[in-house]
Amino acid sequence: MTTNGGIVIVGGGLAAARTAEQLRKAEYAGPITLISDEVHLPYDRPPLSKDVLRAEVDDTTLKPAEFYDENNITLLLGSGAAELDTEAQTVTLTNGEVVAYEELVIATGLVPRTIPTLPNLAGIRVLRTYDESMALREHAGSLASVLGTEIGELVARLHRAEGVDVRCGVGVTGVTGTGHVEKVQLADGSELDADVVVVGIGSRPSTDWLEGSGIAVDNGVVCDIAGRTSAPNVWAIGDVASWRDAAGHQVRVEHWSNVAEQARVIVPAMLGRDATAAVVVPYFWSDQYDVKIQCLGEPKAGDTVHIIEDDGRKFLAFYERDGAVSGVVGGGMPGKVMKNRAKVAAAVPIADVLG
Known part of the structure; x- marks a missing residue:
């Protein structure tokens, strides 16, 4: 059994790396252990379907190996979490190793959905x-x-x-x-x-390993406004986590920009310090040829769409729900999309943006 204790982070992506980084920035001096089922150092995932696939970039590593050495962060790579015992405060890995924790951060992200009926064919x-x-x-x-x-x-x-x-x-x-x-x-x-x-039919929260742990799961790991789960000393962050927002709703945001804001909340809360609730405006983008498609907010297919600009290739649109702005989507107009972030966050009346 590994008896290092301290703070254990399960996950190998941006949420895990940012949490570890914020802990050291907050001058937490205890042990930090990061567990990932991949053999690679924590890396950024959005470029995988963009720059990496286009062979423009090969390495999306978030921090070099020296960062983890210099900050005394133990990496357990190549063997993911298989089981959580919240009473004993241990995580059992797929290789049988058992890791003890004082505080646990679940940052396991998503797993892709598959089509079970597809045959086992190469390609x-x-x-x-x-x-x-x-x-x-x-x-x-x-x-x-x-x-x-x-x-x-x-x-x-x-x-x-x-x-x-x-x-x-x-x-x-x-x-x-x-x-x-x-x-x-x-x-x-x-x-x-x-x-x-x-097969690109979406993803689901990676929570199978939490079965039997007593951790509440409902479209992700259920958390309060600071990332606390239903079990003592267990937290969740990133795509896998469903945080309660200021209005009392459970919201799971699958966007990388959400992680930094959550990390700045979860770390001080974990260390017993004052923490303010994260103000999150969901955001994602996708590079389509020479056009960057961007989305701010949480637009839904049933919202009223107001197309403000459209030149045949580039476009800008506002989404309206209950008379207020619910989202902004643009193609090839990054500046115009991002300048509306505050309006989306405040859910301003649609009349204020349509003029």
Whole structure:
């Protein structure tokens, strides 16, 4: 058994790395242990589907190995968490090792959803880890449900302009091939030739290892406004965590910008110091060719959409819900999107932004 105690962080991404960094910045001098099922140092995930896949960047490591050595942070890589005992305050790893903790931070992020009925053929891939991104890059050499049909069509238009065959409103019924994927059958009876199939149907919180621990899980690890879970001395941060907001709602935000704000709250709270609730404006972006698609807030497909600008390629739109701004989405207009962050946070009346 590893008896180092101190603060144990389970996860190998941005949330785990930022928590460890903030702990040392807060002058916490006790042991810090970071556990990850990957063999890589904690790395940034958004570039995996962008710069890494385009072979523009190979390394997205957040901090070099020297950072962990200099800050006395123990890394346990290549073996993830398999079981949590909140009474004994221990985490059992997949290799059988047991790690004791005084405070535990769950930062396990997400795991990609899969299609169980797909056959076991080479060429069928998901994209979540660095290794998966590199494999897809070597081999290769859905927004409508989130943003609604109007903005989804603008994004689809962008792809069609680049020669992409966009099929909407039709599902996949099967994938066939001999050893390797060759054909994809669609629900409308059509069939597509395929060398590579990328399954991109979303992700779910990585909480399977918490089964039987007593930790409350409901679309993520349920937390209070400072990241405390239902078990003493256990906290959660990042994509896996559903934090209570100022209005009393449980909100799980899958955006990297959320992590830094949560880390600045969870660390002082964990150390028994004053902490203010995080003010989070959800944000994500996606590089589509030469156009950066950005979204601020939490727009829903049922919101009223006001398209403010549209030149045939670039666009800017406000989402309205109950008479207030619920989100801003832009394509190729980064400055105009980001300057509306405060308006989204304050849910200002839509009339104030439409003029």
